[in-house]
Amino acid sequence: MxxxxxxxxxxxxxxxxxxxxxxxxxxxxxxxxxxxxxxxxxxxxxxxxxxxxxxxxxxxxxxxxxxxxxxxxxxxxxxxxxxxxxxxxxxxxxxxxxxxxxxxxxxxxxxxxxxxxxxxxxxxxxxxxxxxxxxxxxxxxxxxxxxxxxxxxxxxxxxxxxxxxxxxxxxxxxxxxxxxxxxxxxxxxxxxxxxxxxxxxxxxxxxxxxxxxxxxxIVHHRSIDEPSGRQLPTDSRLPRAVVRALAVMEANLAQPLSIPELCRLAGQSQRQLTRHFQTWFRETPRQTYLGMRLDLAQRILADSHVSVTEAAMAAGFGHLATFSRAYRQRFGEPPSVTARRGQSSPGW
Missing domain, CATH: 3.40.50.880 (Class I glutamine amidotransferase (GATase) domain)
Structure with a gap:
């Protein structure tokens, strides 16, 4: 040996x-x-x-x-x-x-x-x-x-x-x-x-x-097939209607649905869904949905060279003024500032 x-x-x-x-x-x-x-x-x-x-x-x-x-x-x-x-x-x-x-x-x-x-x-x-x-x-x-x-x-x-x-x-x-x-x-x-x-x-x-x-x-269990995409909350305590609603929101960021249509697809009345969201997230479904769309726009502006208008459209905003006002309220800066950081690559 x-x-x-x-x-x-x-x-x-x-x-x-x-x-x-x-x-x-x-x-x-x-x-x-x-x-x-x-x-x-x-x-x-x-x-x-x-x-x-x-x-x-x-x-x-x-x-x-x-x-x-x-x-x-x-x-x-x-x-x-x-x-x-x-x-x-x-x-x-x-x-x-x-x-x-x-x-x-x-x-x-x-x-x-x-x-x-x-x-x-x-x-x-x-x-x-x-x-x-x-x-x-x-x-x-x-x-x-x-x-x-x-x-x-x-x-x-x-x-x-x-x-x-x-x-x-x-x-x-x-x-x-x-x-x-x-x-x-x-x-x-x-x-x-x-x-x-x-x-x-x-x-x-x-x-x-x-x-x-x-x-x-290194005490690591391999998980080769696990997807790397963003995962929705899987807390077993969440009502199924809330998980369904979040999934519907994620799938419809660029072309946002009306809240009644969202509730229909989630299989829950608007009153009940609002109550669930306020209990779990302390905001209404409309506020959650808006925040998800603004987060999408922020990621696009921060990581790419697209214009503010293109980012707004990708997140389902048809009016630039409405988008800019909501964006500033959520992130504390106008979208143009975020866009300049995303476009700051020298020599591009």
């Missing part, structure tokens, strides 16, 4: 954190300012744990657009190893990976495009032209799509970003899965879904046994 085989579980003093030169596979990770730390940890920890089982499997490089440290959305400063522009430009014999495929995962969250330049998008296009494996988590599919490297791909992302993405890229198919692997493009909702994504990658490269052991080691 060899020293390694004597340990059915990983030894506490292994692994090594591997350098790209030593690992079989290297994942480059582009951190965009205000990225989600949770997503980064869930992306890397399965790879680190996989290394504990006796083989030098995975390494990773953290990168930024300019090679400088990046501040996450929680305020933590993360040092990086280089700039994304360096990828694919190493002299022969000095590559950062053992095989010829460059793998780059983009991790972003808040204001994904605020710091992304035309030069950054050009890097993504150059990598794609040379057959790179490209991925994006949370809001990063916006960055990849605006670079033109997601055409023909099926895309998964955080549910909050779906309305804005659909508005800006109507030709790209959006999946309800937690992540999607389509050819050499990998996209996902971010957060804990990144663990499932990496476990699938480990399984594809090294088999189900290793993926299972890594999942057990």
């Amino acid at each position: 060899t020293e390694d085989s004597a340990y059915p579980y990983p030894r506490p003093d292994s692994p090594p954190l591997l350098s790209p030169e030593d690992a079989e596979t290297t994942l480059n990770v582009w951190l965009v300012p205000k990225f989600s730390m949770l997503t980064l940890f869930c992306l890397l920890e399965p790879l680190r744990v996989a290394n504990r089982f006796g083989r030098k499997l995975f390494a990773w490089r953290l990168l930024s657009a300019d090679g400088q440290p990046v501040i996450a959305s929680n305020g933590v400063r993360i040092d990086v190893s280089g700039a994304i522009g360096e990828l694919g430009t190493e002299p022969p014999g000095q590559t950062w990976h053992r095989n010829s495929v460059t793998r780059l995962m983009v991790v972003s969250s808040w204001e994904a495009e605020a710091t992304v330049t035309a030069e950054d998008r050009a890097v993504l296009r150059r990598l794609a032209a040379h057959g790179a494996w490209l991925g994006g988590l949370d809001t990063a599919p916006f960055i990849l799509a605006r670079a033109g490297v997601l055409d023909g791909s099926r895309v998964a992302m955080h549910w909050e970003s779906v309305p804005a993405f659909r508005q800006e890229f109507p030709s790209i198919k959006i999946s309800t899965a937690r992540f999607e692997w389509h050819g050499d493009r990998l996209t996902g909702a971010g957060g804990a879904a990144s663990i499932d994504m990496m476990l699938m990658w480990i399984e594809q490269r090294y088999g189900p046994s290793l993926a299972e052991m890594v999942g057990r080691q």
